[in-house]
Amino acid sequence: xxxxxxxxxxxxxxxxxxxxxxxxxxxxxxxxxxxxxxxxxxxxxxxxxxxxxxxxxxxxxxxxxxxxxxxxxxxxxxxxxxxxxxxxxxxxxxxxxxxxxxxxxxxxxxxxxxxxxxxxxxxxxxxxxxxxxxxxxxxxxxxxxxxxxxxxxxxxxxxxxxxxxxxxxxxxxxxxxxxxxxxxxxx
Amino acid sequence: xxxxxxxxxxxxxxxxxxxxxxxxxxxxxxxxxxxxxxxxxxxxxxxxxxxxxxxxxxxxxxxxxxxxxxxxxxxxxxxxxxxxxxxxxxxxxxxxxxxxxxxxxxxxxxxxxxxxxxxxxxxxxxxxxxxxxxxxxxxxxxxxxxxxxxxxxxxxxxxxxxxxxxxxxxxxxxxxxxxxxxxxxxx
Numbered sequence: 010x011x012x013x014x015x016x017x018x019x020x021x022x023x024x025x026x027x028x029x030x031x032x033x034x035x036x037x038x039x040x041x042x043x044x045x046x047x048x049x050x051x052x053x054x055x056x057x058x059x060x061x062x063x064x065x066x067x068x069x070x071x072x073x074x075x076x077x078x079x080x081x082x083x084x085x086x087x088x089x090x091x092x093x094x095x096x097x098x099x100x101x102x103x104x105x106x107x108x109x110x111x112x113x114x115x116x117x118x119x120x121x122x123x124x125x126x127x128x129x130x131x132x133x134x135x136x137x138x139x140x141x142x143x144x145x146x147x148x149x150x151x152x153x154x155x156x157x158x159x160x161x162x163x164x165x166x167x168x169x170x171x172x173x174x175x176x177x178x179x180x181x182x183x184x185x186x187x188x189x190x191x192x193x194x195x196x
Numbered sequence: 197x198x199x200x201x202x203x204x205x206x207x208x209x210x211x212x213x214x215x216x217x218x219x220x221x222x223x224x225x226x227x228x229x230x231x232x233x234x235x236x237x238x239x240x241x242x243x244x245x246x247x248x249x250x251x252x253x254x255x256x257x258x259x260x261x262x263x264x265x266x267x268x269x270x271x272x273x274x275x276x277x278x279x280x281x282x283x284x285x286x287x288x289x290x291x292x293x294x295x296x297x298x299x300x301x302x303x304x305x306x307x308x309x310x311x312x313x314x315x316x317x318x319x320x321x322x323x324x325x326x327x328x329x330x331x332x333x334x335x336x337x338x339x340x341x342x343x344x345x346x347x348x349x350x351x352x353x354x355x356x357x358x359x360x361x362x363x364x365x366x367x368x369x370x371x372x373x374x375x376x377x378x379x380x381x382x383x
Contacts, residue, residue, distance in 0.1 A: 087383075089379050089380060128311045153351045157344065164336050164339050167339065187383070189344070192274075193276060194380070196374070
Protein backbone atom coordinates (compact mmCIF):
# COMPACT_ATOMS: atom_id res chain seq x y z
CA UNK A 10 0.00 0.00 0.00
CA UNK A 11 1.15 3.51 -0.69
CA UNK A 12 1.54 6.18 1.92
CA UNK A 13 -0.99 8.94 1.92
CA UNK A 14 -0.13 11.88 -0.35
CA UNK A 15 -2.40 14.81 0.43
CA UNK A 16 -3.95 16.21 -2.76
CA UNK A 17 -1.51 14.35 -5.00
CA UNK A 18 -3.65 14.95 -8.11
CA UNK A 19 -3.86 18.68 -7.52
CA UNK A 20 -0.14 18.95 -6.89
CA UNK A 21 0.71 16.92 -9.99
CA UNK A 22 -1.67 18.93 -12.12
CA UNK A 23 -0.28 22.20 -10.85
CA UNK A 24 3.31 21.08 -11.40
CA UNK A 25 2.55 19.70 -14.88
CA UNK A 26 0.87 22.90 -16.05
CA UNK A 27 3.72 25.02 -14.73
CA UNK A 28 6.28 22.91 -16.56
CA UNK A 29 4.28 22.69 -19.80
CA UNK A 30 3.95 26.48 -19.74
CA UNK A 31 7.61 27.09 -18.93
CA UNK A 32 9.28 24.70 -21.35
CA UNK A 33 6.56 23.22 -23.55
CA UNK A 34 4.54 20.04 -23.33
CA UNK A 35 6.89 17.91 -25.40
CA UNK A 36 9.99 18.95 -23.49
CA UNK A 37 8.51 17.97 -20.12
CA UNK A 38 8.96 14.50 -18.64
CA UNK A 39 6.86 12.70 -16.06
CA UNK A 40 9.96 12.51 -13.85
CA UNK A 41 10.18 16.31 -13.85
CA UNK A 42 6.50 16.70 -13.06
CA UNK A 43 6.74 14.30 -10.14
CA UNK A 44 9.87 16.00 -8.83
CA UNK A 45 8.33 19.49 -8.98
CA UNK A 46 5.25 18.16 -7.18
CA UNK A 47 7.46 16.58 -4.51
CA UNK A 48 6.11 13.15 -5.39
CA UNK A 49 7.40 10.01 -7.11
CA UNK A 50 6.88 8.88 -10.69
CA UNK A 51 5.04 5.90 -9.30
CA UNK A 52 2.57 8.24 -7.66
CA UNK A 53 2.14 10.08 -10.95
CA UNK A 54 1.23 6.86 -12.72
CA UNK A 55 -1.22 5.93 -10.00
CA UNK A 56 -3.20 9.02 -10.95
CA UNK A 57 -2.55 9.51 -14.67
CA UNK A 58 -1.83 7.14 -17.57
CA UNK A 59 0.56 9.62 -19.19
CA UNK A 60 1.48 13.29 -19.24
CA UNK A 61 -1.28 14.05 -21.76
CA UNK A 62 -3.89 12.70 -19.38
CA UNK A 63 -3.15 15.44 -16.86
CA UNK A 64 -4.67 17.94 -19.29
CA UNK A 65 -7.80 15.94 -20.06
CA UNK A 66 -8.64 14.34 -16.73
CA UNK A 67 -11.54 16.76 -16.26
CA UNK A 68 -13.26 15.73 -19.52
CA UNK A 69 -15.55 13.06 -18.13
CA UNK A 70 -16.60 15.26 -15.20
CA UNK A 71 -17.37 18.08 -17.63
CA UNK A 72 -19.51 15.74 -19.69
CA UNK A 73 -21.35 14.54 -16.57
CA UNK A 74 -22.16 18.10 -15.51
CA UNK A 75 -23.42 18.93 -19.01
CA UNK A 76 -25.60 15.84 -19.21
CA UNK A 77 -26.98 16.20 -15.67
CA UNK A 78 -27.76 19.85 -16.41
CA UNK A 79 -29.73 19.01 -19.55
CA UNK A 80 -31.55 16.07 -18.03
CA UNK A 81 -32.34 17.95 -14.82
CA UNK A 82 -33.70 21.13 -16.43
CA UNK A 83 -37.40 21.87 -15.80
CA UNK A 84 -39.63 19.69 -17.93
CA UNK A 85 -41.16 22.74 -19.56
CA UNK A 86 -37.81 24.18 -20.66
CA UNK A 87 -37.30 24.55 -24.40
CA UNK A 88 -34.28 22.61 -25.73
CA UNK A 89 -32.05 25.71 -25.87
CA UNK A 90 -32.96 26.56 -22.28
CA UNK A 91 -32.20 23.05 -21.07
CA UNK A 92 -28.77 23.50 -22.65
CA UNK A 93 -28.50 26.98 -21.11
CA UNK A 94 -29.18 25.46 -17.68
CA UNK A 95 -26.42 22.93 -18.30
CA UNK A 96 -24.03 25.69 -19.38
CA UNK A 97 -24.76 27.58 -16.16
CA UNK A 98 -24.02 24.47 -14.13
CA UNK A 99 -20.77 24.00 -16.03
CA UNK A 100 -19.72 27.62 -15.54
CA UNK A 101 -20.44 27.43 -11.81
CA UNK A 102 -18.13 24.46 -11.37
CA UNK A 103 -15.41 25.38 -13.84
CA UNK A 104 -11.73 25.50 -12.80
CA UNK A 105 -10.49 28.99 -11.99
CA UNK A 106 -9.46 31.24 -14.84
CA UNK A 107 -5.70 31.10 -14.34
CA UNK A 108 -5.72 27.32 -14.55
CA UNK A 109 -8.02 27.30 -17.60
CA UNK A 110 -5.97 29.92 -19.38
CA UNK A 111 -2.71 28.08 -18.74
CA UNK A 112 -4.20 24.76 -19.84
CA UNK A 113 -5.65 26.27 -23.00
CA UNK A 114 -2.34 27.93 -23.96
CA UNK A 115 -0.56 24.58 -23.66
CA UNK A 116 -3.17 22.87 -25.82
CA UNK A 117 -3.19 25.54 -28.52
CA UNK A 118 0.59 25.24 -28.82
CA UNK A 119 0.59 21.50 -29.59
CA UNK A 120 -1.12 20.01 -32.65
CA UNK A 121 -1.79 16.64 -31.07
CA UNK A 122 -3.32 18.16 -27.94
CA UNK A 123 -5.39 20.52 -30.08
CA UNK A 124 -6.76 17.57 -32.06
CA UNK A 125 -7.67 15.81 -28.86
CA UNK A 126 -9.41 18.93 -27.53
CA UNK A 127 -11.52 19.21 -30.70
CA UNK A 128 -12.43 15.55 -30.47
CA UNK A 129 -13.41 16.00 -26.83
CA UNK A 130 -15.74 18.84 -27.83
CA UNK A 131 -17.31 16.66 -30.54
CA UNK A 132 -17.94 13.97 -27.92
CA UNK A 133 -19.58 16.56 -25.70
CA UNK A 134 -21.94 17.46 -28.54
CA UNK A 135 -22.95 13.79 -28.85
CA UNK A 136 -23.51 13.45 -25.12
CA UNK A 137 -25.66 16.60 -24.98
CA UNK A 138 -27.69 15.50 -28.02
CA UNK A 139 -28.30 12.15 -26.30
CA UNK A 140 -29.44 13.95 -23.15
CA UNK A 141 -31.82 16.10 -25.19
CA UNK A 142 -33.27 13.02 -26.87
CA UNK A 143 -33.88 11.59 -23.39
CA UNK A 144 -35.99 14.72 -22.78
CA UNK A 145 -38.03 13.80 -25.87
CA UNK A 146 -36.40 16.32 -28.20
CA UNK A 147 -36.55 15.00 -31.77
CA UNK A 148 -33.88 15.09 -34.45
CA UNK A 149 -32.51 17.23 -36.00
CA UNK A 150 -33.36 19.64 -33.16
CA UNK A 151 -31.46 17.63 -30.54
CA UNK A 152 -28.29 17.49 -32.57
CA UNK A 153 -28.46 21.13 -33.66
CA UNK A 154 -29.21 22.41 -30.15
CA UNK A 155 -26.29 20.42 -28.77
CA UNK A 156 -24.03 21.95 -31.43
CA UNK A 157 -25.29 25.42 -30.51
CA UNK A 158 -24.61 24.77 -26.83
CA UNK A 159 -21.01 23.86 -27.54
CA UNK A 160 -20.67 26.81 -29.94
CA UNK A 161 -21.75 29.12 -27.10
CA UNK A 162 -19.44 27.33 -24.69
CA UNK A 163 -16.43 27.71 -27.01
CA UNK A 164 -17.03 31.39 -27.72
CA UNK A 165 -17.60 32.24 -24.06
CA UNK A 166 -14.55 30.21 -23.03
CA UNK A 167 -12.35 31.97 -25.58
CA UNK A 168 -13.49 35.37 -24.31
CA UNK A 169 -12.95 34.29 -20.73
CA UNK A 170 -9.36 33.12 -21.23
CA UNK A 171 -8.48 36.02 -23.56
CA UNK A 172 -10.08 38.72 -21.45
CA UNK A 173 -8.35 40.94 -18.92
CA UNK A 174 -10.38 39.51 -16.09
CA UNK A 175 -13.62 41.40 -15.66
CA UNK A 176 -16.69 39.27 -16.45
CA UNK A 177 -16.91 35.84 -14.96
CA UNK A 178 -17.51 32.73 -17.06
CA UNK A 179 -21.23 32.55 -16.17
CA UNK A 180 -21.79 36.09 -17.37
CA UNK A 181 -19.95 35.43 -20.64
CA UNK A 182 -22.05 32.29 -21.17
CA UNK A 183 -25.21 34.34 -20.74
CA UNK A 184 -23.98 37.06 -23.07
CA UNK A 185 -23.12 34.46 -25.71
CA UNK A 186 -26.58 32.90 -25.39
CA UNK A 187 -28.15 36.32 -25.94
CA UNK A 188 -25.80 36.90 -28.87
CA UNK A 189 -26.86 33.54 -30.34
CA UNK A 190 -30.47 34.66 -30.24
CA UNK A 191 -29.65 38.04 -31.81
CA UNK A 192 -27.49 36.56 -34.59
CA UNK A 193 -30.05 33.87 -35.48
CA UNK A 194 -32.94 36.37 -35.48
CA UNK A 195 -31.37 38.08 -38.53
CA UNK A 196 -31.79 34.96 -40.59
CA UNK B 197 8.51 13.37 -67.29
CA UNK B 198 5.56 11.19 -66.56
CA UNK B 199 3.12 9.96 -69.11
CA UNK B 200 -0.32 11.49 -69.05
CA UNK B 201 -2.79 9.69 -66.79
CA UNK B 202 -6.29 10.91 -67.47
CA UNK B 203 -8.02 11.87 -64.23
CA UNK B 204 -5.44 10.13 -62.07
CA UNK B 205 -6.62 11.91 -58.91
CA UNK B 206 -10.23 10.91 -59.44
CA UNK B 207 -9.28 7.29 -60.13
CA UNK B 208 -7.02 7.12 -57.07
CA UNK B 209 -9.64 8.70 -54.86
CA UNK B 210 -12.31 6.33 -56.11
CA UNK B 211 -10.06 3.27 -55.66
CA UNK B 212 -8.92 4.39 -52.20
CA UNK B 213 -12.47 4.93 -50.93
CA UNK B 214 -13.57 1.56 -52.28
CA UNK B 215 -10.71 -0.19 -50.54
CA UNK B 216 -11.08 1.73 -47.26
CA UNK B 217 -14.76 0.79 -47.25
CA UNK B 218 -14.16 -2.86 -48.11
CA UNK B 219 -11.29 -3.68 -45.79
CA UNK B 220 -10.77 -0.65 -43.55
CA UNK B 221 -8.42 2.30 -43.76
CA UNK B 222 -5.59 0.75 -41.78
CA UNK B 223 -5.60 -2.50 -43.75
CA UNK B 224 -5.24 -0.75 -47.10
CA UNK B 225 -1.84 -0.01 -48.64
CA UNK B 226 -0.88 2.59 -51.21
CA UNK B 227 0.26 -0.24 -53.50
CA UNK B 228 -3.26 -1.69 -53.43
CA UNK B 229 -4.85 1.68 -54.14
CA UNK B 230 -2.57 2.28 -57.11
CA UNK B 231 -3.19 -1.22 -58.44
CA UNK B 232 -6.97 -0.91 -58.21
CA UNK B 233 -6.78 2.46 -59.97
CA UNK B 234 -4.61 0.93 -62.70
CA UNK B 235 -1.77 3.31 -61.85
CA UNK B 236 1.63 3.09 -60.19
CA UNK B 237 2.59 3.90 -56.63
CA UNK B 238 4.79 6.66 -58.04
CA UNK B 239 1.74 8.23 -59.59
CA UNK B 240 -0.07 7.99 -56.25
CA UNK B 241 2.71 9.88 -54.52
CA UNK B 242 2.73 12.56 -57.21
CA UNK B 243 -0.82 13.38 -56.15
CA UNK B 244 -0.99 12.56 -52.44
CA UNK B 245 1.54 12.63 -49.63
CA UNK B 246 0.03 9.55 -48.00
CA UNK B 247 -3.14 7.47 -47.90
CA UNK B 248 -4.70 9.77 -45.31
CA UNK B 249 -4.33 12.72 -47.66
CA UNK B 250 -6.74 11.15 -50.16
CA UNK B 251 -9.54 11.72 -47.65
CA UNK B 252 -8.65 15.34 -46.85
CA UNK B 253 -7.49 16.71 -50.18
CA UNK B 254 -10.74 18.65 -50.56
CA UNK B 255 -10.27 20.57 -47.29
CA UNK B 256 -8.52 23.62 -48.68
CA UNK B 257 -11.00 23.95 -51.54
CA UNK B 258 -13.88 23.70 -49.06
CA UNK B 259 -12.32 26.47 -46.99
CA UNK B 260 -11.85 28.64 -50.08
CA UNK B 261 -15.50 28.25 -51.06
CA UNK B 262 -16.63 29.12 -47.53
CA UNK B 263 -14.42 32.20 -47.34
CA UNK B 264 -15.29 33.44 -50.83
CA UNK B 265 -18.98 32.96 -50.04
CA UNK B 266 -18.77 35.04 -46.87
CA UNK B 267 -16.61 37.75 -48.39
CA UNK B 268 -18.72 37.94 -51.55
CA UNK B 269 -22.13 38.15 -49.88
CA UNK B 270 -24.05 41.42 -50.39
CA UNK B 271 -22.67 44.20 -48.25
CA UNK B 272 -26.03 44.63 -46.55
CA UNK B 273 -26.29 40.96 -45.53
CA UNK B 274 -26.38 40.31 -41.78
CA UNK B 275 -23.53 38.07 -40.53
CA UNK B 276 -25.71 34.96 -40.40
CA UNK B 277 -26.90 35.58 -43.95
CA UNK B 278 -23.36 36.04 -45.23
CA UNK B 279 -22.62 32.63 -43.72
CA UNK B 280 -25.86 31.26 -45.22
CA UNK B 281 -24.71 32.44 -48.65
CA UNK B 282 -21.41 30.64 -48.12
CA UNK B 283 -23.21 27.47 -47.05
CA UNK B 284 -25.30 27.59 -50.24
CA UNK B 285 -22.15 27.95 -52.34
CA UNK B 286 -20.61 24.99 -50.50
CA UNK B 287 -23.70 22.82 -50.95
CA UNK B 288 -23.82 23.62 -54.67
CA UNK B 289 -20.27 22.41 -55.19
CA UNK B 290 -20.21 19.51 -52.76
CA UNK B 291 -19.13 16.01 -53.88
CA UNK B 292 -22.04 13.71 -54.66
CA UNK B 293 -23.76 11.94 -51.81
CA UNK B 294 -22.40 8.45 -52.37
CA UNK B 295 -18.83 9.71 -52.23
CA UNK B 296 -19.50 11.87 -49.14
CA UNK B 297 -21.25 9.03 -47.37
CA UNK B 298 -18.47 6.58 -48.09
CA UNK B 299 -15.79 9.05 -47.01
CA UNK B 300 -17.65 9.87 -43.79
CA UNK B 301 -18.11 6.20 -42.89
CA UNK B 302 -14.37 5.60 -43.27
CA UNK B 303 -13.56 8.61 -41.09
CA UNK B 304 -16.03 7.70 -38.35
CA UNK B 305 -14.50 4.23 -38.13
CA UNK B 306 -10.96 5.44 -37.41
CA UNK B 307 -10.06 7.51 -34.33
CA UNK B 308 -7.12 9.26 -35.95
CA UNK B 309 -9.13 10.25 -39.02
CA UNK B 310 -11.98 11.41 -36.81
CA UNK B 311 -9.59 13.64 -34.83
CA UNK B 312 -8.30 15.12 -38.05
CA UNK B 313 -11.84 15.76 -39.30
CA UNK B 314 -12.74 17.62 -36.09
CA UNK B 315 -9.58 19.68 -36.36
CA UNK B 316 -10.40 20.53 -39.97
CA UNK B 317 -13.82 21.77 -38.88
CA UNK B 318 -12.23 23.92 -36.16
CA UNK B 319 -9.95 25.45 -38.82
CA UNK B 320 -12.99 26.18 -40.97
CA UNK B 321 -14.55 28.08 -38.06
CA UNK B 322 -11.41 30.22 -37.79
CA UNK B 323 -11.35 30.92 -41.52
CA UNK B 324 -15.03 31.92 -41.55
CA UNK B 325 -14.60 34.15 -38.49
CA UNK B 326 -11.68 35.85 -40.27
CA UNK B 327 -13.81 36.38 -43.36
CA UNK B 328 -16.58 37.89 -41.23
CA UNK B 329 -14.12 40.25 -39.56
CA UNK B 330 -13.04 41.36 -43.04
CA UNK B 331 -16.68 42.35 -43.55
CA UNK B 332 -16.44 44.52 -40.45
CA UNK B 333 -18.23 42.12 -38.11
CA UNK B 334 -16.96 42.64 -34.57
CA UNK B 335 -16.10 40.04 -31.94
CA UNK B 336 -17.64 38.01 -30.39
CA UNK B 337 -20.26 38.08 -33.17
CA UNK B 338 -17.79 36.97 -35.87
CA UNK B 339 -16.57 33.99 -33.91
CA UNK B 340 -20.04 32.95 -32.75
CA UNK B 341 -21.58 33.28 -36.23
CA UNK B 342 -18.77 31.19 -37.69
CA UNK B 343 -19.43 28.53 -35.06
CA UNK B 344 -23.13 28.59 -35.90
CA UNK B 345 -22.37 28.21 -39.60
CA UNK B 346 -20.31 25.10 -38.99
CA UNK B 347 -22.94 23.76 -36.56
CA UNK B 348 -25.54 24.08 -39.33
CA UNK B 349 -23.14 22.51 -41.82
CA UNK B 350 -22.45 19.51 -39.56
CA UNK B 351 -26.11 18.87 -38.78
CA UNK B 352 -27.18 19.18 -42.42
CA UNK B 353 -24.30 16.99 -43.54
CA UNK B 354 -25.17 14.30 -41.00
CA UNK B 355 -28.78 14.26 -42.19
CA UNK B 356 -27.66 14.15 -45.80
CA UNK B 357 -25.36 11.16 -45.40
CA UNK B 358 -27.75 9.35 -43.02
CA UNK B 359 -30.86 9.98 -45.05
CA UNK B 360 -32.46 7.66 -47.56
CA UNK B 361 -31.83 10.08 -50.38
CA UNK B 362 -34.69 12.52 -50.66
CA UNK B 363 -33.67 16.11 -49.92
CA UNK B 364 -30.53 17.48 -51.47
CA UNK B 365 -27.77 19.04 -49.40
CA UNK B 366 -28.84 22.62 -50.22
CA UNK B 367 -32.32 21.98 -48.96
CA UNK B 368 -31.03 20.41 -45.75
CA UNK B 369 -28.74 23.41 -45.21
CA UNK B 370 -31.72 25.73 -45.54
CA UNK B 371 -33.84 23.63 -43.20
CA UNK B 372 -31.06 23.64 -40.62
CA UNK B 373 -30.71 27.42 -40.88
CA UNK B 374 -34.44 27.78 -40.24
CA UNK B 375 -34.16 25.33 -37.36
CA UNK B 376 -31.31 27.40 -35.93
CA UNK B 377 -33.55 30.45 -35.92
CA UNK B 378 -36.43 28.55 -34.32
CA UNK B 379 -34.28 26.95 -31.60
CA UNK B 380 -32.56 30.24 -30.71
CA UNK B 381 -35.86 32.14 -30.59
CA UNK B 382 -36.91 30.06 -27.56
CA UNK B 383 -34.03 31.44 -25.53
